[in-house]
Structure formats: structure tokens, C-alpha cells
Amino acid sequence: MHHAIVLAEPAPLAEVSLDWREVETPEPSEGQLRIRVAGCGVCRSNLHMIEGDWVGGGLPAFTPIVPGHEVTGIVDAVGAGVEGFQVGDRVGTQPLWWTCEECEHCLGGREQYCARRITAGERVDGGYAEYMLSTAAHTYRVPPELDLVAAAPLFCPGITAYTAVSSLGLRRGERVAVFGLGGVGHMAVQFAALAGAEVTAVARNPSHLEAAGELGATTLVDVTDDDAVAALRGTMDAAVLFAPSDAVARTARASVRLGGRIVSGVNADFGTIRFAEGKSYSGSLLGSRAAMHEVLALAAAGRIRTVVEEFPLREAREALDRLARGEIRSRGVLRMMDDAETRPRVARRDGSRASQQHR
Ligand SMILES: [Zn+2]
Ligand SMILES: [Zn+2]
DSSP: OEEEEEEOSOOOTTTOOEEEEEEOOOOOOTTEEEEEEEEEEEOHHHHHHHTTTTGGGTOSSSSSBOOOOOEEEEEEEEOTTOOSOOTTOEEEEOSEEEOOSSSHHHHTTOGGGOTTOEEBTTTBOOSSBSEEEEEGGGOEEOOTTSOHHHHGGGGTHHHHHHHHHHHTTOOTTOEEEEEOOSHHHHHHHHHHHHTTOEEEEEESOHHHHHHHHHTTOSEEEETTOHHHHHHHTTOEEEEEEOSOOHHHHHHHHHHEEEEEEEEESSOOOOOSOOGGGOOEEEEOOSOOHHHHHHHHHHHHTTSOOOOEEEEEGGGHHHHHHHHHTTOOSSEEEEEOSOHHHHSOSSOOTTSOOOOOBOO
8 A cells, every 4th residue: 555645526626635545556567667756746737637627528537546747756666578677767757658659649759649648647547646657668767867856847847848849949049938937837948048049938927937037038027017028029039838828828929020930838829820920830748758868868967957846745735726826936846755765866967966945
């Protein structure tokens, strides 16, 4: 048996039954690993599922269910037929828990669009738990330079931001605006800066803007400041949208020059697409395994970092409440292991440790 946070039935956060309790510890089947969880990020999409926003789309697929999909930990048991992993390995998994490996998306390196994909914490039990099963084919080694808890958000905000920003093909010196600076946005700022772009960060939350400034944004815009927002009009080569707001989507669209490009990681209404503006719009979901390896390599080299606020597993509800109220600076992460077990195994070449905020 082990402890997990169990969602009984989706409901508004104030009423939902989301209890810390003992559950059966599962055995890994063929091709699976059992992970002793170190950290699991608290994602806005967890909040959507918990509150019932996705019931119409069939999620969660069953109840009671353990949420959570940006997970790191240590391999605890190895199922039959698994090669390349052994007990004691430091690993992580992204929301993509399983894919079919035979459709055009899986074969084309875009497996995140597999129609049969299984997402952790939505169609199988996820990482708000002391133990979780993973599919070995969708499990990654966490580089020894990284703390396991700080690394957890690389597996959802990290990969999501990396794929979205990469899709813009930013050139050195181009101007890009990032709208929405929560978990994903704070990573997007860094990938855009890494590409050599001049980054403008746009958000409502002052602490999010401050973090964006520390992570490489050179211009910070308060989205509630009408004059500052009006001044953005037509000035950007590209925009990245992670704020789930139609009003912000339209602001993002207006900020981009004629012929500019916009990528969105949320559902939003940009208004009528005017062909004569020549702007291109695209959507971006998570990222492939190949991209995930690139994100981990960039983090190990100290080129990007996560900013996390930690909570004990039992306080998942508190973390979700704070996320709903906009009080998490960048990413909340549930911690299930002592620091001694999660800390980096080697120093980075520059001798520094990953940045991490303890509450
Ligand atoms: Zn996530
Ligand atoms: Zn597939």
C-alpha cells in the first residue's frame, strides 16, 4: 500500500473530494516500470479535470483516479521485457503515458498527436502518489545534474513551451511576446531568449512578470495596463499564447506585425482571421520524445531552469487552491522524497545547482 491523492468525482474545487489516502501499490506489467515518485508538478490541466471541465470529453476516464502527469522519481520495479532501465534509475515521465507506435503520428515523430494516446492522471492513475506505473517507452532518464523535484516541470511546462517556441522558428533579434507566464510561460520566455529573440513578457500577475524578467525577458508588460498593451500593436514578429483568455488572444494577435506568426498552447478565440494580414496561426500540444530529450539536455547544461514552489503530497489541495487563485509564482510541485534523495548527483559544469525555492 502507499499514499496517493485520490479524486472521487470531479466537482468545483471548494467541494471536491480529493483525499490523501492509502491505495494498492500496483505491479508493473510487460513493458512497464514502477516509479517511486519524487516530485509531481501541479498543472492547470489537473485543475480543469478535477473541476469537471472535461467531463463532456470523457475525462477522467474513470473514478476514483489519481491525477498528475509531470512526474520524476526512482525506478522501483521493472516489468517483463523492459530493456534499458533498472531499479534505482532516476527517471521522469511526461503527460504522454502511452502511444500506439503504429499510426502516422507515432511513426512521424509527432506521437503527441496519436489519437489513441493515453495521458497520465486522466486515463491511468498519475503522479499525485508515492508510486506510479509508467510505460518504459515513454520514460526518460533525468540527468544527474538535476534535482528530481526541480526537474518535474520540465516534463510538461518544459516540453510544451519548447515545442511551441521551436515551431515559430525564431531568428536572432526577432521580437517575440509571451502571453501568460505561469508554468508554461516561464519556460517559453527562456526558450525564446535562448533562440536569440528579444522577449516581451505579458501577464497580469506582478510576481510572474518579475520572474520573467529574471529568466530573460527584456520588456515586461502588465496586461491590465491599457496604454502599455496598445503600444504593443504591430510591434512583434511572433507571439506565444498560454493565457486561456479570448481577450488576451486578440491582444496577442494585434501585437503581431503583418505577416507575423502566432502559436497557441491553449484554446482561444482569436476573432476572424483576416487573410490580408498574412498572419499565421498554429496550435501546439506537448511534444515528442525526441524533443523531451533535448529539453533535458538543455536543463542539464544549465541553459534553462525551472522555478518551483514545493508542497508536501498531502497538501495537494492547497497547491491547487493557490494555483486557482493565481498565487503560484511559476510552478507548484508536490514533493514525496527527502532532499537527500532528490538532489543532483553531480555538480553542473559551472558548479551551480538548479534554482529552487523552498516554501
Ligand atoms: Zn502539466
Ligand atoms: Zn499512434
